[in-house]
Amino acid sequence: MASRIGEEFVPGIFVWTGFAYKGEAGPWPRKGLEISFFDYVGNKTPRGHQFESFWLNQPKVYLATIEAEKSEYQYDSEQGWLFTERTNPNKRMQWLRKWEWFNVRETWNYPANQDVIVHVYSNTDESELFLNGQSLGKQRITDDNDRILFWQLPFTAGELKVVGYNNGVKQAEYSLNTHSEVAAIKLSTNKKQLSADNYDVAHVNVKLVDKNGFTVNAQAHKVNFALSGNGQMLGVDNGWEMNVENAIKENVQSYLGKAMAIIQATDEPGNITLTVSLDNGLSSSITLISKAVTSKEGGK
Structure with missing residues (x-):
């Protein structure tokens, strides 16, 4: 919407929501609404990447994929890309599609020759898609088709990469890679030092990667957590x-x-070690340090 002030227009937008939340759930087993920039654990969603491309000053490109037969966008040789809204299994909830995003994922793992549609979100002048180093052409963002660039191609294993250009000069790139089996567990945390105050928390993120370091995102694995030391696990x-x-x-x-x-953290200082393992025997550990709270800190 826009409001008029004198002779000028001030654009605005209403976004729902920044972070996925529980509630307004359904149909089961949907526990809430992920119509957001970040999912329930803080991973940036495709929608988040799209809006970031609107707001960032620095160049950005991003891509995600979906099986062609499941895509709401289909290519017609005469009319170009056409949109057909997907249907909700519960007809009474069809209105929800107005708030949802496209069912695209950050993956480049499909059956051989599966037709795949690629979404590219970009704020650069031009974007060029590459499959295993071979260019699939350049496109420019317009106001048509929700400011999304589309390509359709049969799946071939390897690297799918988008490169963004301004004035013909490369500015940014983003890639997805076909992965193999899980070979390692990568752990990271938003903080490695906690205050021993029975309050402070750290978020430990788990990423399953193959031998090349590519995220294994096409299969689910049971992730086991074991905690030792002066801390407690609030949830997973x-x-x-x-x-x-x-x-x-x-x-x-x-x-x-x-x-x-x-x-x-508990109220006892010391080390907190989290060990993450899979049922296939792979494991990895990360150690956090819980430090005693000083009198000055204790007054917060």
Whole structure:
């Protein structure tokens, strides 16, 4: 919408929501609404990447994919890209599609020769798609088709990459790679030092990768958590809106190759070690440090 001030127009937009939330759920097993920039554990969603491309000053490109037969966009040789809204299994909830995003995913793992549609979100002058180093052509963003660039191609294993250009000069790139089996568990955290105050928390993110370091996002794996030291585990999740597992336990199925645990300090300083393992024997550990709260800190 826009409001008029004198002779000028001020554009505005209403966004729902920044972060996925529980509630307004359904139909089962949908536990809430992931119509957001970030999913339940803080992973940026395709919608988040699209809006980021609107707002960032620096160049950005991003891509995601969907099977052609499941896509709401289909290519017609005479009319170009046409949109047909997907239907909700519950007809009474068809209105919800107005709020949802496209069912695209960050993956380049499909059956051989499967027709795939690629979405590219970009804020550069031009974007060029490459499959295993071979250019599939350049396109320019317009106001048509929700400011999304589309390509359709049969799946071939390897690297799918988009490169963004301004004035013919490369500015940004983003790629998806075909992965193999899980070979390692990568752990990261938003903080490695906690205050021993029975309150402070850290988010430990889990990423399953293959031998080349590519995220294994096409298969789900049971992720097990074991905590030792002066901390407690508040909960686990995988960010998926269809995940209705109990969050207060010591394992969760990965989703798109990811999972997360929330660790809270006790009032005793010391090390907190989280060990993450899969049923195939792979494991990895991360150690957080819980430090005593000083008198000055204690007054917060």
